[in-house]
Amino acid sequence: MQKIEKRNMQVQIGETVVEAWRVDAEDTQLEEWVQNLFDKQICFWHPKNPDQLRFNMMFGGMASTGDYLIYMGKSDIKVISEKKFKKEYRIL
Template sequence: MQVKMGEQIVEAWQVVHDENEIVEDWVQHLFDKQICFWNPKIPDQLRFSLMFGGAARVGDYLIYLGKSDIKVVSEKRFKKEFTKLEAKK
């Protein structure tokens, strides 16, 4: 989905642990290239490869700022700082 962050429009995806819910091409690409993967020991945690580092939990948002710039934002912070844009029909 597209969201507004200040004056900038970026892509965002709320982390859900359901492969049928991945509708964003850039998110599918992250999984396909093994940049992110589900933690086998903590099922609700999405881990990132060493290049990106870190983790996200179900309910968090991934913000895609560019090819090698992905930010994890909590749901609470997302609601404060981002505005969802209407999908084009």
Template sequence: MQVKMGERIVKAWQVKHDEAPLEEWVQHLFDQQICFWNPRDNEQLRFSLMFGGAARVGDYLIYLGKSDIKVISEKRFNREFTIL
């Protein structure tokens, strides 16, 4: 989905287990093994060493560019972003 962050329009995806087709940029993250579901905790999305970190179901991934992805909480997303 596209969201507005201040004056900037960026892409966002809420982390969830969903049967619907993923947005192209999210599918690319999975296909390139940049992110993957933690085999020990299926509520956690992990990132490769290049990006590091993790996200929980309900968090949002904010795509700011090819190598710039941020994880933010649902609470912060609702406070700082507008869905277009």
């Protein structure tokens, strides 16, 4: 089982290398692509549940603390559970 320490990282799934971020409301050193999501109001912390990350209507959905955002490209973002992340992704 791989140990996960970093919140911002490059990961590999198959032959593809992508960026990943472990969702954490206390993370203050965000990678540029994650900060960009907040700056463009694509995602935001739920005002009544600070452990829940919400996405604007264009993207829809939500993520919880411990989930992972996978950045596949300009507007291709996936939410992956920690269990699926550990099973399918390899940290570089």
